[in-house]
Amino acid sequence: MIEIDALTKIYGETRAVDAVSMTVETSSITAIVGTSGSGKTTLLRMVNRLVEPSSGEVRINGERTADMAPYKLRRRIGYAIQGHGLFPHHSVGRNIGAVPRLLGWSKKDIRARVDELLELFGMEPDAFRDRFPHELSGGQQQRVGVARALASRPDLMLMDEPFGALDPIIRARAQEDLRRIQRQLGSTIMLVTHDMDEAIRLGDRVAVMDGGKLVQYAPPEEIVSRPASDFVAEMVGDNERPIRLLALIPVADAMEEGNAEGPAVAATASLRDALAMGLWSARDALPVERDGEVVGRVTMDAIRARAERPE
């Protein structure tokens, strides 16, 4: 568990981060979102002490980061940034193994970990291990950057706009990869983004920053349906709200007994996907399938009911 307690950074007249308190549960993703200059990066960098707080503290599993040697702290905390920051003259394998090597892991363990991560990220180890960063696409470099940050099984992983430079399709895939790998490894992640869509898609909890202050810290459904202020509502985008809500609800949650015509939607798909299918094929109800079997149906009425503003 990461506890952030009244954390503050003052630069001259600017309160870049202003008394932010929040708790990040182990094995969860917290997405920090806000407009430019709202203090997201400064907050993230105070967690691994790349920036020293003016006041307040951070505790990792009860231990004050102020009491730890910064270099040790940074080995316990993975850090991935936009533009990946790979060492250009080191192979992919050496890049990913950098922190384990510093931690004195055996060659065999490092090699096994490198291959495990490459496989997790869908990059064939034999084909990629010995390549250099310039021999990879931007998306592959990004994945190697994230793999490197995860390599030593850090207590916590900090990511600053990790997918900022990717085109939308690769970006969506990278987000899915990260979600899947995070679940598989049980990693704890704090991620900075200026993109509310990304925050809602990736975060178990979303932290909205404005002018150095934490203005709302809640699960994505709550951010969308009960924004704490006009600013948060604006970040979510009023017209987008019903669609964002539907994107967060699996079809299984709105399923009922009964039949429907035509191709089925997966129970694990989102209601947004089901809505799109229904509209596109002009159907009032879709069959729902799980493991290849039809298990019920979902109606457009049920979807609409879920998209309405909660009481």
Ligand SMILES: Nc1ncnc2c1ncn2[C@@H]1O[C@H](COP(=O)(O)OP(=O)(O)OP(=O)(O)O)[C@@H](O)[C@H]1O
């Ligand atoms: N080293 C510094 N010296 C002085 N002011 C700084 C420094 N770093 C950040 N600031 C100021 O602190 C505020 C917060 O900056 P920060 O980089 O944390 O914002 P951000 O939300 O990450 O923005 P962006 O999305 O544009 O990266 C800004 O007003 C910025 O100008």
